[in-house]
Amino acid sequence: MLRSQENAFEYYGGRTDEIVHDQDKLMTVSENGGDIIYTEEFQAYKQQRGFSVYLCKAADPETKGKIENVVKFIKRNFAKNRVYHQLETWNEQCLAWLDRKGNYQVHNTIKKRPTEVFAPDYRKESWR
Template sequence: MGEQAQVEFEETNQQTTKGGDIKLYFISFVLSHSRFKAVMWLDRPFTTRDVLWAHEKAFEVMGGMPGEIVYDQDQLIFVKESAGDFIFTAAFRSYLEEKGSHVYMCKGAESELKGRIEMSSGL
């Protein structure tokens, strides 16, 4: 329990109370065993700094950081793959070094490895 979390970045269009439309951006975290979920919302696209803030808030709510976190190759945290090694943004790499969590990056055709978050996303 609490060993793995899966993370997903998404966006949605919602209607405002005044009848207009607004695009909202969110990052979802789900614990693989319990399906406990935390979601952070913004009314603008996330920056890497926002992603790190969202991690801290999500893991605070979840009671700690899991041993492994599974991601898609999102440009906010990932630069490129080089000979099987994943190159992260400088800020995300520093965050991982500080926190010590293991990261699993899904390759393009591996989205089924994030089945728990994929099935529960699309709020």
């Protein structure tokens, strides 16, 4: 999970101060009265990298919808009918697909192409 997070930071040329995640057992142990208890590994990583985390609430479409829609989009448009052999190959193919197709379709919510909002020059300058 941490490698995926680092890959995202590299792709965007930096990171934001707050990261939105779905609640996942790879990074959370439990929720105690609204306080999130992270795994030891994720807590150390979060502190080292210096970002805060906003976790989506379970079964709450307003917070989970944004994340789940991205996952559905990738599953339906990139992952469907592809055979997975090695993670590195999968990641390379996904990045090539994003460059060629995924980031060029008009997003339903913002009515823009992701490449227009997160253009490579913009990413490198603004996210550091």
